[in-house]
Amino acid sequence: GNSVTQMEGPVTLSEEAFLTINCTYTATGYPSLFWYVQYPGEGLQLLLKATKADDKGSNKGFEATYRKETTSFHLEKGSVQVSDSAVYFCALSDIAQGGSEKLVFGKGTKLTVNP
Amino acid sequence: DAGVTQSPTHLIKTRGQQVTLRCSPKSGHDTVSWYQQALGQGPQFIFQYYEEEERQRGNFPDRFSGHQFPNYSSELNVNALLLGDSALYLCASRTGSSYEQYFGPGTRLTVT
Numbered sequence: 001g002n003s004v005t006q007m008e009g010p011v012t013l014s015e016e017a018f019l020t021i022n023c024t025y026t027a028t029g030y031p032s033l034f035w036y037v038q039y040p041g042e043g044l045q046l047l048l049k050a051t052k053a054d055d056k057g058s059n060k061g062f063e064a065t066y067r068k069e070t071t072s073f074h075l076e077k078g079s080v081q082v083s084d085s086a087v088y089f090c091a092l093s094d095i096a097q098g099g100s101e102k103l104v105f106g107k108g109t110k111l112t113v114n115p
Numbered sequence: 116d117a118g119v120t121q122s123p124t125h126l127i128k129t130r131g132q133q134v135t136l137r138c139s140p141k142s143g144h145d146t147v148s149w150y151q152q153a154l155g156q157g158p159q160f161i162f163q164y165y166e167e168e169e170r171q172r173g174n175f176p177d178r179f180s181g182h183q184f185p186n187y188s189s190e191l192n193v194n195a196l197l198l199g200d201s202a203l204y205l206c207a208s209r210t211g212s213s214y215e216q217y218f219g220p221g222t223r224l225t226v227t
Contacts, residue, residue, distance in 0.1 A: 004157075032214055043119075043205055044158070044218040089157050093214045100170035101214050102148065103207075105157030 002027040006090045006106035013080055013113050021075040021109045023064075023090035031092040033057075033066055033073040034103070038087045047075075047088070080113045087111070117142065119219035121206050127225045128196050136191040136222045140208030146170075147189040148216065149181060152203040164189055165211070196226045 007022040025033065032051045036044040048057030053068035062077045073090060090106040120139045128134050140147050146165045150158035160173035164183035178194045187208075193200055203223050207216040 036218075043220040044207075046215065046217070049215065091157075095214075096171050098170065100163050100165070102160035102163065102171060102173065103150075103158070103216060104160070107157050108155075 002031065002092060002094045002104050004090050004092055004104055004106040006088075007109050008107075009087075009109040009111070011109060011111045013111070015082055015113055015115050016079045017113075019075070019077040019080045019084075019111070021088055021090075021111070023073045023075065023106060025071050025073065025090075025092050027071075027092055027094070029095070030068070031094060033064070034091045034093070035062070035064055035073070035075050036089045036091060036105075038089065038108070040086070044089065080111070082113045082115055085111055085113045119144075119206055119208050119217050121204075121219040121222050123222060124220070125223045125225075127227060129227055130196055130198060132196050133192065133194045134196060134224060136193075136204050136206075136224070138189045138191070138206030138208075138219060140187050140189070140206075141217050144208035144210050144217070145187050146209050146211060147183060147187065148207045148209075149189070149191045150205040150207065151175070152205055152221070154202070158205055161191070193224075198226050200224065201226045 035047040048059040050057040050066035056065045087108045091103045095101045148163040149161040152158040162172040167183045183189045203221040205221045206219045
């Protein structure tokens, strides 16, 4: 079945450092890809998405490009802030017959940014 | 505009008991999905409801059941609770025309 593999954490960076969190996927067809963020004690918030190959999703300084040839959707940010400390989840949309879908998530990567 | 809301926030139950969790979707959304997130893991899909019917189900036993009401709100029921059912239960909603899901804050269930 479809699956997502993302970089194991935790990741600890200093403020203003460059961030990359790797995500690769296995899927039949061309799923939509997502990055969600979870702050301590909260639910998931959609950070960015891409629906087809070569699309670049971006939000709040974060970016990720849908690479079909490498089946990847790596998350990047040029200069992280303390407020970016959270758990980041890569996910794909798995569409079933009949049009229903589910999100398939990676295990999450915990990011801590120190001042 | 209220987002997805869930109740209760926290819940403590004993093994063998039954629990009901509730979810109100974001305004204008008609499709509700439930996910289980164990500590330190990514969310796992339980099932999805649309037009009061279960459309798709993940790899969860029949102890997990659900319901969707005419106002699109939803309930998740878990019978015969096990210690392993301790987790954060997330509800997500979307419109019929988009696969972008919006998540609620979750219900933290602890089974002792």
